[in-house]
Amino acid sequence: MPFLKPPSPDEVFSRWVDGMSDDEVEELFARKDMPFDRSSVSAAEFVKEVDRKIAVFFMSKIETESVEAEKKESNYEGILKIKFYEFPGGKVPHELKLDSKVPVFGSLEKTECPDCAGAGYIECAKCEGKGSLTCSECGGSGELSCSECEGAKELTLTLTVLSGEEEVERELRVQCPACFGSGKVVCDRCGGLARLVCDDCRGEGKFPCKKCKGAGVLFTYNVSLPPISGKKAYLIYSKPEVDDALAEMLEEKVGQLEAVRVSSHEQLKRNDLEAMLGFYNKDVESKASRAKKILAELEKKADRRGETPLYPVYIFPMLRLDVETAKGKRIQLFAAGGGKNYTLITL
Ligand SMILES: [Zn+2]
Numbered sequence: 001m002p003f004l005k006p007p008s009p010d011e012v013f014s015r016w017v018d019g020m021s022d023d024e025v026e027e028l029f030a031r032k033d034m035p036f037d038r039s040s041v042s043a044a045e046f047v048k049e050v051d052r053k054i055a056v057f058f059m060s061k062i063e064t065e066s067v068e069a070e071k072k073e074s075n076y077e078g079i080l081k082i083k084f085y086e087f088p089g090g091k092v093p094h095e096l097k098l099d100s101k102v103p104v105f106g107s108l109e110k111t112e113c114p115d116c117a118g119a120g121y122i123e124c125a126k127c128e129g130k131g132s133l134t135c136s137e138c139g140g141s142g143e144l145s146c147s148e149c150e151g152a153k154e155l156t157l158t159l160t161v162l163s164g165e166e167e168v169e170r171e172l173r174v175q176c177p178a179c180f181g182s183g184k185v186v187c188d189r190c191g192g193l194a195r196l197v198c199d200d201c202r203g204e205g206k207f208p209c210k211k212c213k214g215a216g217v218l219f220t221y222n223v224s225l226p227p228i229s230g231k232k233a234y235l236i237y238s239k240p241e242v243d244d245a246l247a248e249m250l251e252e253k254v255g256q257l258e259a260v261r262v263s264s265h266e267q268l269k270r271n272d273l274e275a276m277l278g279f280y281n282k283d284v285e286s287k288a289s290r291a292k293k294i295l296a297e298l299e300k301k302a303d304r305r306g307e308t309p310l311y312p313v314y315i316f317p318m319l320r321l322d323v324e325t326a327k328g329k330r331i332q333l334f335a336a337g338g339g340k341n342y343t344l345i346t347l
Pocket residue numbers: 113114115116117118119120121209210211212213214216217
């Protein structure tokens with residue numbers, strides 16, 4: 001004994017037509033140059049196709065505020081490349097999907113860079129931050145020993161003198177003309193400054209900190225779901241475009257429909273469904289298993305997405321009439337629910 005007897009196509013069509021004003025009925029079904037009588041408008045004449053399937057409907061609750069944000073860190077160059085978001089008055093841009101996590105501008109905070117302790121630079125190890133090194137040529141004195149006198153300050157001049165019949169050598173001393181008698185000359189490497197520019201840091205004494213790129217600070221920010229609270233309706237029936245449109249229209253009415261109600265996704269299996277629906281076929285099997293998968297996924301990811309399924313899950317017959325009006329316009333008429341209590345939707 002099937003529990004859910006769907007309405008008949010004739011009954012559905014009549015109910016639809018009965019709900020329209022005379023003008024509306026005439027607009028849709030009056031034939032050109034023929035007298036019009038609304039009582040003669042019939043499903044047999046205008047319904048071109050009928051199909052019967054089941055639909056699975058459920059809602060979810062969305063509260064993204066409860067989802068923990070992901071903390072991220074970046075330097076100033078990094079945050080320049082990031083697109084941040086703000087949600088003034090809770091307003092969420094349309095481009096954002098429900099489950100897309102985005103960097104939130106209001107969460108940006110500066111922290112001192114741990115690598116350079118906020119200085120923005122790292123001291124040069126070679127010169128210990130001084131920018132210069134002791135001259136290796138002169139050892140830091142700025143002077144070198146005079147190479148002319150070898151430090152003796154004087155030069156010895158040797159003259160050849162004829163002494164009587166004998167040629168002899170006589171020595172005379174003079175101040176060394178190269179070092180002016182000091183024995184030292186200015187170091188040609190450092191020019192007497194005693195220090196050389198550090199060749200590692202080229203005299204800077206420091207290198208920009210790689211982590212903070214010289215700014216001395218890093219930025220932390222939250223990557224989180226846009227603040228959304230509300231409900232979402234899911235319909236598993238035909239194809240996404242149709243299902244989404246129908247789900248929106250069914251949201252208010254679904255509680256009043258004659259439908260099978262399932263209070264846990266565990267019940268979406270053959271034995272339970274067959275007992276509740278009075279039948280079981282491929283259509284039921286594939287839709288129930290899709291619903292089960294979505295519900296299980298929502299439950300599993302609830303703490304990351306902020307979306308939790310709301311039970312019951314409704315399973316009801318869906319009768320679709322493909323109506324062609326007198327002017328050849330196609331209207332799809334859906335009857336959702338069992339024969340005792342169903343709702344009409346047109347697309
Ligand atoms: Zn740093």
